[in-house]
Amino acid sequence: RKTRTMTGSNEYKLNNSPEDSISAVKFSPSTGQFLLVSSWDSTVRLYDVAGNSMRMKYSHLAPVLDCAFYDPTHAWSGGLDTQLKTHDLNTDQDTIVGTHDAAIRCVEYCPEVNVMVTGSWDRSVKLWDPRTPCNAGTFTQPEKVYTLSVAGDRLIVGTAGRRVLVWDLRNMGYVQQRRESSLKYQTRAIRAFPNKQGYVLSSIEGRVAVEYLDPSQEVQKKKYAFKCHRLKENGIEQVYPVNAISFHSVHNTFATGGSDGFVNIWDPFNKKRLCQFHRYPTSIASLAFSNDGSTLAIASSYMQEQGDINHPEDAVFIRQVTDAETKPK
Amino acid sequence: MGRKKKKQMKPWCWYCNRDFDDEKILIQHQKAKHFKCHICHKKLYTGPGLAIHCMQVHKETIDGVPNAIPGRVDIELEIYGMEGIPEKDMQERRRTLEQKQESQKKKQNQDDSDEDDDDDDAPGPSSFQQPPQMTTPQPQAGYAPPMSQPGMPPGAGAPGMPPGGYSGMPPMMPGVPPMMHGMPPGMHGMPPGMMHGMGGMMPPMMPGMPGMPPGMPPHMGHRPGLPHMAPAPAAAGMPRPAAATAAPAAVTKPLFPSAVQMGSHAPSTASSSVSVDSQSAAASKPLFSNSPQAQQSASGAVPHSVPSTSSDPPKATFPAYTQSSAPSSSNPPSSTVAKPPATVTSKPATLTTTSATSKLIHPDEDISLEERRAQLPRYQRNVPRQGQVHMSAPPVAAVGGMMPPQQGMPPQQPGMRHPMHGQYGAPPQGMPGYMQGGMPPYGQGPPMGYQGGPPMGMRPPVMSPAGRY
Numbered sequence: 001r002k003t004r005t006m007t008g009s010n011e012y013k014l015n016n017s018p019e020d021s022i023s024a025v026k027f028s029p030s031t032g033q034f035l036l037v038s039s040w041d042s043t044v045r046l047y048d049v050a051g052n053s054m055r056m057k058y059s060h061l062a063p064v065l066d067c068a069f070y071d072p073t074h075a076w077s078g079g080l081d082t083q084l085k086t087h088d089l090n091t092d093q094d095t096i097v098g099t100h101d102a103a104i105r106c107v108e109y110c111p112e113v114n115v116m117v118t119g120s121w122d123r124s125v126k127l128w129d130p131r132t133p134c135n136a137g138t139f140t141q142p143e144k145v146y147t148l149s150v151a152g153d154r155l156i157v158g159t160a161g162r163r164v165l166v167w168d169l170r171n172m173g174y175v176q177q178r179r180e181s182s183l184k185y186q187t188r189a190i191r192a193f194p195n196k197q198g199y200v201l202s203s204i205e206g207r208v209a210v211e212y213l214d215p216s217q218e219v220q221k222k223k224y225a226f227k228c229h230r231l232k233e234n235g236i237e238q239v240y241p242v243n244a245i246s247f248h249s250v251h252n253t254f255a256t257g258g259s260d261g262f263v264n265i266w267d268p269f270n271k272k273r274l275c276q277f278h279r280y281p282t283s284i285a286s287l288a289f290s291n292d293g294s295t296l297a298i299a300s301s302y303m304q305e306q307g308d309i310n311h312p313e314d315a316v317f318i319r320q321v322t323d324a325e326t327k328p329k
Numbered sequence: 330m331g332r333k334k335k336k337q338m339k340p341w342c343w344y345c346n347r348d349f350d351d352e353k354i355l356i357q358h359q360k361a362k363h364f365k366c367h368i369c370h371k372k373l374y375t376g377p378g379l380a381i382h383c384m385q386v387h388k389e390t391i392d393g394v395p396n397a398i399p400g401r402v403d404i405e406l407e408i409y410g411m412e413g414i415p416e417k418d419m420q421e422r423r424r425t426l427e428q429k430q431e432s433q434k435k436k437q438n439q440d441d442s443d444e445d446d447d448d449d450d451a452p453g454p455s456s457f458q459q460p461p462q463m464t465t466p467q468p469q470a471g472y473a474p475p476m477s478q479p480g481m482p483p484g485a486g487a488p489g490m491p492p493g494g495y496s497g498m499p500p501m502m503p504g505v506p507p508m509m510h511g512m513p514p515g516m517h518g519m520p521p522g523m524m525h526g527m528g529g530m531m532p533p534m535m536p537g538m539p540g541m542p543p544g545m546p547p548h549m550g551h552r553p554g555l556p557h558m559a560p561a562p563a564a565a566g567m568p569r570p571a572a573a574t575a576a577p578a579a580v581t582k583p584l585f586p587s588a589v590q591m592g593s594h595a596p597s598t599a600s601s602s603v604s605v606d607s608q609s610a611a612a613s614k615p616l617f618s619n620s621p622q623a624q625q626s627a628s629g630a631v632p633h634s635v636p637s638t639s640s641d642p643p644k645a646t647f648p649a650y651t652q653s654s655a656p657s658s659s660n661p662p663s664s665t666v667a668k669p670p671a672t673v674t675s676k677p678a679t680l681t682t683t684s685a686t687s688k689l690i691h692p693d694e695d696i697s698l699e700e701r702r703a704q705l706p707r708y709q710r711n712v713p714r715q716g717q718v719h720m721s722a723p724p725v726a727a728v729g730g731m732m733p734p735q736q737g738m739p740p741q742q743p744g745m746r747h748p749m750h751g752q753y754g755a756p757p758q759g760m761p762g763y764m765q766g767g768m769p770p771y772g773q774g775p776p777m778g779y780q781g782g783p784p785m786g787m788r789p790p791v792m793s794p795a796g797r798y
């Protein structure tokens with residue numbers, strides 16, 4: 001199995017990067033020009049990627065753990081201060097939409113149902129009507145929410161304790177599916193396939209699972225898992241958390257980023273790695289493909305896997321990707 | 330005499346002192362007898378390999394190598410065939426062999442010496458293969474009769490399951506554990522995996538498990554089959570306060586270092602976002618619009634009315650066990666096991682991050698990197714103090730910037746205050762009435778029909794902070 005290692009001039013570092021670890025990078029739904037970056041420095045920044053400049057910045061009271069675009073002019077974000085904020089990118093104005101009872105870990109937008117979704121360490125998911133904006137329901141999860149992803153009108157929630165819950169955003173009266181992660185270690189990230197048929201789940205133990213939502217046995221047979229983001233050093237295999245997953249919206253391939261500092265792109269249908277980029281200075285904390293799949297934002301940011309120690313500076317790299325790197329062969 | 334010359338030592342199994350003619354066969358023996366997982370019967374290659382497998386796949390600790398004689402149960406030793414045997418045991422073996430040969434020689438000399446030639450062909454050690462028949466004066470230290478180990482106490486005979494290890498057995502299965510401990514020595518020929526395998530499978534049948542309500546506090550839901558995990562979480566909670574107390578030493582960063590820049594950036598943004606704005610108008614969608622995409626997804630998958638449980642093939646009773654063998658075998662088409670409904674997870678509160686062959690680059694605690702990091706004092710400055718706020722009498726109020734270990738605490742409690750409420754023209758949030766999660770802040774009733782019964786009815790019961798997991 002051959003893997004190309006790619007380096008080159010198709011990549012640059014964003015200026016004015018956050019002053020502490022990066023928690024999330026998210027592209028605007030309409031254009032690859034704008035990128036939201038949330039950080040442990042308590043800020044959310046809006047970058048003009050094409051111009052490599054920071055266009056706006058707003059703050060929370062405490063580190064921001066996630067952010068999302070509602071539409072191209074509204075950012076939503078939440079973090080340790082437990083407040084869900086929406087920021088109007090035109091007027092540069094904040095609104096506190098509501099709160100959770102503990103840190104907000106995830107913020108996502110579901111265009112199909114037009115709701116914002118937040119997941120929190122208070123063991124709940126809340127939905128928010130983005131127009132009002134206001135709370136539109138609270139839904140208890142069995143454990144702290146670590147990650148969530150929207151697949152069409154379904155919501156896939158990954159919690160502590162390796163649980164996975166599938167909710168129907170149009171009928172939140174009950175949990176549509178309760179699952180246990182097929183990976184043995186803590187769930188790190190879940191991202192839904194753009195085709196909405198399944199999701200990819202990564203764990204802290206250098207492993208990624210490809211799962212399908214359709215519970216029929218036939219379909220479930222297709223699911224699988226594989227190891228990645230492991231490095232052999234001195235005969236010992238270093239196994240890294242897989243922190244980030246981002247799907248290529250066109251090809252349904254996906255990138256994973258690990259604490260090993262590598263970004264891999266996978267073809268889930270042929271079970272092949274399409275490519276591996278060069279090693280980034282430190283852990284890959286977040287990844288985002290632009291909507292058209294031409295650009296990948298890569299947050300290289302130490303996540304204290306090995307404690308509160310010195311580390312390379314936090315940075316966001318913008319990389320132009322090609323079909324050769326992202327398209328199934 | 331041929332038998333005098335120093336030949337290379339014949340293969341023998343360090344774990345049970347059995348002799349072999351061929352190291353390949355020895356390795357087969359070791360895999361089958363000593364390195365086989367008692368739960369899934371997977372044959373590993375070394376003791377550490379077995380231990381890692383059991384830990385990672387089944388979340389069980391193995392205290393000793395199965396079917397090893399006393400003193401040879403060390404699971405940490407990496408022995409493979411004749412490789413890795415401690416030198417002292419090699420020497421001892423040599424010595425014993427020599428002594429045996431001596432005694433044998435004497436014996437043979439006393440007996441009729443016709444068979445000398447045969448013995449010559451079969452060099453010393455091989456004659457050693459049936460020690461029980463031989464009248465060895467007294468076994469050397471640590472040299473128990475190999476093979477069937479007839480006189481061996483059951484506990485020692487199955488070191489793979491030292492009594493302690495089986496405290497992990499669900500207590501509700503009275504039949505099983507005793508069998509393990511009291512397993513008659515004669516049964517050792519039987520693959521230990523069988524019994525153990527059953528043990529491993531038991532938990533799912535435990536009463537009350539599968540049907541456990543979703544809202545059940547997770548720590549109560551830990552698999553009873555693995556109680557040894559229960560103590561671990563408590564321990565895992567300990568480092569946290571320690572870290573928190575240690576941390577005040579750390580330098581606190583200014584939280585808003587570059588807020589100054591904001592003003593200068595604003596104008597440019599405004600101009601740029603004008604164009605953006607038009608896009609947004611186009612992009613904005615009606616609430617609950619029935620986009621074609623949504624239908625697509627629905628057709629591609631299950632009708633939403635199908636409850637999850639019905640959809641789950643009744644197959645896997647206990648995924649952690651059933652699947653385990655699959656994922657462990659490195660690559661893709663492995664885990665096909667469907668998920669059982671609502672099986673309560675057991676997560677190790679502490680992770681095994683290091684083994685003989687691999688190292689997990691992650692803290693020992695099985696909490697997310699973010700949770701761990703959030704405990705650092707420098708991030709706590711403006712964080713609503715969960716534990717304090719939630720408890721009506723804040724007991725730890727004095728501890729500056731420290732987030733009390735709220736792991737096991739139900740975060741949802743009324744009466745919590747957020748410092749910034751209402752500041753940004755969103756008064757409703759500040760209203761005390763808005764506390765219980767399901768309440769909409771704007772008083773518009775159960776909005777969008779979301780006030781589903783179950784979530785409300787199943788909020789985690791309030792637990793004492795002591796109920797940590």
